[in-house]
Amino acid sequence: MAANISRAAHGSLLDDSFGDDLVSDWYIYETAEPAAPQDDMFPSTVPDCDPTVSPKLYHTCMAPISLAVLLGLSLLVKRRRLHRDCWNGIPGLLSPANFLEEEGNRGLMAAVFGILFSSLCVLVLDADPLPLISHSSQHSREYWKILALLYYPAFYYPLAACATVGHRASYLLGCLLSWCHCVVHVWQKVDCPQSPKIYRYYSTLSYVPIILCLMVLSLWYPALLIRSFTGKEETSNKEVTGRGYYKKYLKAVLSRRLQKGSTPKLEESFLSRLRAYLCSYIYAPEEGFQLPLKLVLSMTTSVIAVYQVALLLLVAFVPTIQIVRAGMTKDVVVLLVQFGLVPSENPGMPGDMEKELSTVKHYLWSLEVCYVCSLVLCCLLTLAMLLRTLVMHRSNLKVLYQGAVLDVFYKAHILRPSRQAVVCWMSFASFQTAFACLGLLIQQVIFFICFAAFTFLVIIPLQSGTSSYLFKIVQNMWPFWLTLVVAVIVQNVTAHYQFLEQHPLRKELTNRRALYIVTYLLFPINVLVGVLAGVWRMVISALYNTIHFCQLDISLLNRGVETFDPGYHAYCHYLKTEVSQSHPLMRAFCLLLLQPTKPQGPPEPRMGDLEEGLQLMHTKKAPSGGDRLKRSRARWWLAYTLLNNPSLMACRKTALCDPTANGAQLSPPKP
Amino acid sequence: MAANISRAAHGSLLDDSFGDDLVSDWYIYETAEPAAPQDDMFPSTVPDCDPTVSPKLYHTCMAPISLAVLLGLSLLVKRRRLHRDCWNGIPGLLSPANFLEEEGNRGLMAAVFGILFSSLCVLVLDADPLPLISHSSQHSREYWKILALLYYPAFYYPLAACATVGHRASYLLGCLLSWCHCVVHVWQKVDCPQSPKIYRYYSTLSYVPIILCLMVLSLWYPALLIRSFTGKEETSNKEVTGRGYYKKYLKAVLSRRLQKGSTPKLEESFLSRLRAYLCSYIYAPEEGFQLPLKLVLSMTTSVIAVYQVALLLLVAFVPTIQIVRAGMTKDVVVLLVQFGLVPSENPGMPGDMEKELSTVKHYLWSLEVCYVCSLVLCCLLTLAMLLRTLVMHRSNLKVLYQGAVLDVFYKAHILRPSRQAVVCWMSFASFQTAFACLGLLIQQVIFFICFAAFTFLVIIPLQSGTSSYLFKIVQNMWPFWLTLVVAVIVQNVTAHYQFLEQHPLRKELTNRRALYIVTYLLFPINVLVGVLAGVWRMVISALYNTIHFCQLDISLLNRGVETFDPGYHAYCHYLKTEVSQSHPLMRAFCLLLLQPTKPQGPPEPRMGDLEEGLQLMHTKKAPSGGDRLKRSRARWWLAYTLLNNPSLMACRKTALCDPTANGAQLSPPKP
Incomplete structure (x- = not known):
């Protein structure tokens, strides 16, 4: 019904001339065009506009x-x-x-x-x-x-x-x-x-x-x-892409090692730990480390995804409910009162419904506020989680660069590209974007329901002074809640003072008979405590999974089966490819090796061209002369080739043993 | 409305004389007793029965x-x-x-x-x-x-x-x-x-x-x-409780070690691995190991909980819907047709509704079947998970007995009772029971919705030959689905044959430029694939958490925060207490030590009495005479004391160093 009102009045949004004519229109529209598409329903109000450049x-x-x-x-x-x-x-x-x-x-x-x-x-x-x-x-x-x-x-x-x-x-x-x-x-x-x-x-x-x-x-x-x-020099320097970054990374790694060694970790206070925890949600750029390009892309598209989904959610609901609110008439209110959705002092007399009308409008306004609030909250949460995911990406990459695979994955992985790893690497940014969209949608649904429930069960009854159903339950059941709380406190206190030895070194059980008796007697009450704990388990797991839905670095499943989560699966494989193919330390090392050759080097080494080093090897090998110069040059070329083709690094030994394979390109061609 | 019908007709369950009089009654009941409690509404049909022994x-x-x-x-x-x-x-x-x-x-x-x-x-x-x-x-x-x-x-x-x-x-x-x-x-x-x-x-x-x-x-x-x-002997033997079990455990541990050593694990086929996986869900008693008493209790109460909840769910729904079905009349059918809930060939003529009436009855019958099917499935699933949880308990206990803490917990724990551990130990069985109840409830809600959706979207349209909304969507969107499938296949195939070197030892990236181009071009399609993956992520995490809700040995949260799950938290602490306080190997060892003293031992050593050994020490220490006999006896007593008071084991060294503490009871009292 509300949808019909909204459709009928859609075009006249932001007009103030709503009234009874709207309601009379409503029925006409409903019978005439029950399934007309929304797009071309109100050509008169928003004129079809043809831009000069179509x-x-x-x-x-x-x-x-x-x-x-x-x-x-x-x-x-x-x-x-x-x-x-x-x-x-x-x-x-x-x-x-x-x-x-x-x-x-x-x-x-x-x-x-x-x-x-x-x-x-x-x-x-x-x-x-x-x-x-x-x-x-x-x-x-x-x-x-x-x-x-x-x-x-x-x-x-x-x-x-x-x-x-x-x-x-x-x-x-x-x-x-x-x-x-x-x-x-x-x-x-x-x-x-x-x-x-x-x-x-x-x-x-x-x-x-x-x-x-x-x-x-x-x-x-x-x-x-x-x-x-x-700046010709500057440009060329820039074009040996990443040279600056790799150097910085190397410096940062070396200097950080020293720093870490000089300041051993002290016992931290609660406040500093809290601060550290909050800081772990904020991505502050760190000198000497920058995220891979794919992550930057995925974050950009995710933020745009949040904007687009939030915009769609906003414009699909708020104008509609505003129209419904403006178009609310006494006839509809009578219907709502009869259905028991709106409290009324005189339900038998549908003549004077001024007060009820304002109540209904207030309710609709509350719904709108809830919707906007939850949407804002969802957007902030999603953005916070995306920021958090950046922090996690950085720490995971750093740990993997250092080779500590088990600190990131639960089981040992070989950091080498496979078919799955390549496919997941290709689709990583898309997955991150799609998950941000879906996560925002799910969050909005859940938080809107929560906000609306809270408003209609707590805030509106408090405003109007009537006692809601929830208050009645709480009022009737307070002895029950009190019993549960007392039971839990009693168990904790007795466990601490009666069933455990007080000596700090010997935390051992004592008074076992009393422990057994208390355990037995409190069994039924503990079942009820367990029901509450179960509800909490349900709520916390649902909330956690909803909030962290957009994070691919977290599996929503249990430890043992975490790779069945498609998002986490994609992330793990993405990390494998990324770490095995672009390790900055290796590249920095190669660049350092390469530097002395620069004066007499090739015209402009350009890293963007992938197998260039390899090709240069082939074309320039023959004319190089002078024994020592030749060897040193060959070494630099090799280093440069390996720098530009890190894929060759892994198979160098194999290449030397088996010249018929791809590695043959590195050694001089056989006669 | 259905609820009203059901209430009105509740008493006349299993009677066949339903008819129009029911519908006429319905309005009377609704106006007369809108909120009467269900219990005493039909005193005439089920007579109040006073048993001889009230x-x-x-x-x-x-x-x-x-x-x-x-x-x-x-x-x-x-x-x-x-x-x-x-x-x-x-x-x-x-x-x-x-x-x-x-x-x-x-x-x-x-x-x-x-x-x-x-x-x-x-x-x-x-x-x-x-x-x-x-x-x-x-x-x-x-x-x-x-x-x-x-x-x-x-x-x-x-x-x-x-x-x-x-x-x-x-x-x-x-x-x-x-x-x-x-x-x-x-x-x-x-x-x-x-x-x-x-x-x-x-x-x-x-x-x-x-x-x-x-x-x-x-x-x-x-x-x-x-x-x-x-059998006097047998009884006394039985009364040194657990002696048989501890011996068996020791034997099993020793013999299993040998077995394991003789048969090294071979490469297993897929079938055998599948069989092993299925077997891991079935708890078969293992010789030489029995579960702690608390686990047996928790399983018993959990099974009873499943029975009680399933019974309640069954009797709350099935008789009601049967009454609604039997009491369905043409007037109600007209209403349902007008609301569009039931398809009708002549919606304008509400006179002849025979066919629609049978359709509605068929729908209600389908709902009932769905409900019963999902309830049966839920019960079976919950029981299977309880069985699985037994297997997990056993393996976790065995691993912890061997001291491999990190195989069970994600982080290192000290296996020593603490306040929390004792409280969790006390409430473990209750929590398990409560979680079984709640888990069954949640499962029933979710599976019932799934079954009903499947029935009304797939089975009933297939039966009646009409195309449902779902079929129309699938029919319209098949090119879209096909595109996604083709895109995924193309990425996998190209990744395998184009972007990876085919040599088995060198799984390295190649053709990088093509990889980048494919990645870029397929970005929009991959976003849509990602949306599907996100939906799957949501579905699989919700299903997993629902099905495993009753298992306390699994955390429903992510690896890093798993102890925030109250169920898993209770389980971890329960394990700590159980393992630290009743390690069967330690007890078996003590029993072996104790055995030779039996002929000249105390009248009847009874393990049920907890600090008995300690007391016997005090009472019988004075009269013992003869140096060697005295010492050997003291040793046996000590062993027996320690057997009955495993809590003393942990602090024996401390006790010897610090005679003023509790340990003083072990050494002769100081003058």
């Missing part, structure tokens, strides 16, 4: 441009490097981001993923998922949605790829592209800030993250471009 | 007799032993059961606790909780209930105490008492098998466990009495 036009123009940019960049790279292999070699399709290597442009990548996720949110609810095809039928919409899932990543591909190419022209293209996207989006939303979908400003609000991310991009690319013009 | 008469007679028996037994023991200290000494109040020592009469104790718990179940729902006071007012009933919680243990105290005294006269008294109780209860129920409470046979069925337990007692006591007459 989405179809925008995509029809931009998609070919993006494709052209992509091809152009590929050609640019091909021109600079010899094409060896389309899949393995440097040219071919451009990499969108080097997830396992330390890149400078983390913010840029995060912005691209933010755009991608926001587009996903928009397309899931959209009637025209693929903007190239407008007015799709109900049946074909499903297929267009699926196609759109692949279209959007491809559409925004050049925005990411322009940064990884690392060339002045690519930066320029990136600038132009991001400006284009940004201007069109802002223009569209300025043109048509309102849309009839769900709530008139929903569409605009849901596009805010996209526009913000595009703004980040359209500032980041010019900055890159300017830097590439101004 | 509960009041029974308790008025038996309570003094029980008290007299208790006092008589105390005097009997006092006569046999010198009174030293009312609290610490042997006489004084009798111990109901020696929970920490190995007793022979485990079945007897279990029966007494079964009676106690069943009485608790009866009294919680009873209008007259304390049988001595009949027709208590609503207000005073609370207080009587609380008093009854302490009254029942005291009332059944002699039934347990008669066995621990271990004297022929006490066995005789136990016989007479148990026969008395048993005859009165059977007589009462034969006299009045029906009662108006909840369901006419509920009262009788809920008394079944009490009567069964009383029968066990009335067979056990005669057996004890007869054995005490027939």
Whole structure:
């Protein structure tokens, strides 16, 4: 019923001219269009707005441009490097981001993923998922949605790829592209800030993250471009990506060791432990350590997910209940009084219902307040848990870098990529995002119920002075609660003073007979205490799991079966891949080895290109002359190759023993 | 509405003469007695039955007799032993059961606790909780209930105490008492098998466990009495309780060591591992190991709890819905059709509703079937989990006996009683029972909802041939599901064949650029896969926690915070107390030491009396003469003392260093 009122009055939101005409309309709508879709129900109130640059036009123009940019960049790279292999070699399709290597442009990548996720949110609810095809039928919409899932990543591909190419022209293209996207989006939303979908400003609000991310991009690319013009040295230094970070990490590790050794842990007070516990929920950047790119991406998309879900929850409920409240009439109140949902002093006389009407409006207002409060609480909790998860990620990574596998996992794992590990690594950021969405939803449902129950069982009865059902139960049962409390206290006191020897060294049982007698006599009362403990067990496990739902670093299942939790399973495998493939200490060490070669090194070592070291080995081996110089150079090349191909590290010994395998590439080719 | 129908027709259960008169009655009842208590609503159909021996008469007679028996037994023991200290000494109040020592009469104790718990179940729902006071007012009933919680243990105290005294006269008294109780209860129920409470046979069925337990007692006591007459030696041997068990345990431990050494574990096949996994759910008694008494008690009461809760759930729902089904008329069907709950071919013509009536009856019948099925499933699951918990208890106890604390607990614990440990030990059996009750309830709610949803969304649409809402969703969304499946398969296949080197020794990443591209492009689809994984995470954690709710040996919380779960917390502390106080190997060793003294030992060493060894030391120390004999005797006494007072073991060294403390009792008193 409330839904019908809300639908009927949806268009006239924020108008004050509600009244009896609404209720008369209501029945007309119900009989005329019982199942009409919500979207096109009130075309008169929120006018259909056609932006100057329609989405179809925008995509029809931009998609070919993006494709052209992509091809152009590929050609640019091909021109600079010899094409060896389309899949393995440097040219071919451009990499969108080097997830396992330390890149400078983390913010840029995060912005691209933010755009991608926001587009996903928009397309899931959209009637025209693929903007190239407008007015799709109900049946074909499903297929267009699926196609759109692949279209959007491809559409925004050049925005990411322009940064990884690392060339002045690519930066320029990136600038132009991001400006284009940004201007069109802002223009569209300025043109048509309102849309009839769900709530008139929903569409605009849901596009805010996209526009913000595009703004980040359209500032980041010019900055890159300017830097590439101004400081040549600095740029090249920057381009040996992560060099700074790895050095810092090494320094931090070495200095921290010293620090730890000099300050042994003292007995800590309760306050300091509490402070430490609270601090463990706050992620403060630590010098010498930075999170892997994938984690940064997953956090960005998770925060955007929280925004999008919270926005959807807000606009789906609050305007509706506001309309219901404004449209509440005496006729409806009479019905509610008859159903016993609203207390009334004169239920037999449905004529004068002024007081009841205000009561109903107050109830609805309370519901709204509960909803908003719980939503705010949920958002804060989810963000706090995401922050906490960052802290956990950092400590887990650090521990695993040190090789202490059993401090992180319950059972011993081999830190080596496997099929599962690769799949989980690929989908980690997506899982984190999806779990943040779902976690917020579940939290909102549970907390809203709790808040509403608390309001209607405690606060409203206290306000109105009537005693609610809950108060009556508590009032009637206080002797019972008192008995339970007394029983628990008695057991604790007797256990401490009667059944345990008081000597601090000898905590041993004594007075066994009395212990047995008390145990026997208190059995029935303890069963009731146990029922309360069981309820508490249920509540605490449900609350804990709800609050920590968005954390992938925690399993919601018991110790022995924790990997059956899909989230934790993905996290464990993600960690395996991440730690085995990008250990900063190893990389820092290789960089230190590499440093002296820099003056007479190759033109510009670029870490972004993966198997580059390997290829350089092959091409430059022959012309190197001079015995000692040759050997030292070969060593540096080897170090550089290994630095850029950490995957080779694990199999070096095998490679030396078995030259027919992949390792043959390291040794000179056999005649 | 259904509740009203059920209330109105409650008394006429199992009658076939339902019809329109029921519906006409319904409104009368609703207006006349809207809140009348269910109990005394249909006095005419189930007549108030007064048994020949009313509960009041029974308790008025038996309570003094029980008290007299208790006092008589105390005097009997006092006569046999010198009174030293009312609290610490042997006489004084009798111990109901020696929970920490190995007793022979485990079945007897279990029966007494079964009676106690069943009485608790009866009294919680009873209008007259304390049988001595009949027709208590609503207000005073609370207080009587609380008093009854302490009254029942005291009332059944002699039934347990008669066995621990271990004297022929006490066995005789136990016989007479148990026969008395048993005859009165059977007589009462034969006299009045029906009662108006909840369901006419509920009262009788809920008394079944009490009567069964009383029968066990009335067979056990005669057996004890007869054995005490027939085999003197055997009895005395039996009375050094647990001797047989400790020996067996020692033998089993020693022989198992050898067995284990001779058969090293081979690589196991999948089938054998599956068999081992299934076997881990079935508790088969193992030679040389028996569970502590407390666990036996907790299991007995838990099984009774399952019976009582299942009975209550059954009689509260099934007769009611049967009445509703039988009383369903066309008027109600019209209402249901108008609400859209029942499909109808001609919703506009409420005249001919024969077909809809049968549909509604079929729906109600389906609901009933779902309810019974889920209840059966819940009972089976709970019993299976209780069986599993026994297996876990045994393995945990064995591991802890061997000192491997970290195999059981996540963090290191000191196995020594503390205040908390003693309190948890006292309430362990109660907690286990309460958790079994609650677990069954929660399971029933969840499984009933699942079964009903499955029936109404899948089975009934399949039967009737109409397509339900669920089918429509599946039908519309199959391309979507297919996409997700294909995406997951593609990622797995590419991860295996493209991104991992195929050499078995070198599982290393390769084709990184392609990996990055696939990761980027599949991000939106992986978010949707993540949503499904999140739903699965929610479902699996909820199901796991529901099913394992009754298991105290499993924490429902995450590894790091598992002791916040009250059930697991109680279990951990229970284990501490149990292992530190009754380690069978230590006891077996002491018994072996003790054996040679038997011929010239004290008249009858009785382990049930706790600090007896200590007292014998004091009383018999002076007269012992002869240097070597004296020393050897002192040693045996010491061994015997330590056997009976394992609490002294832990502090023997301290005792020797610090003679002013409790340990002084071991060394000769100082001048």
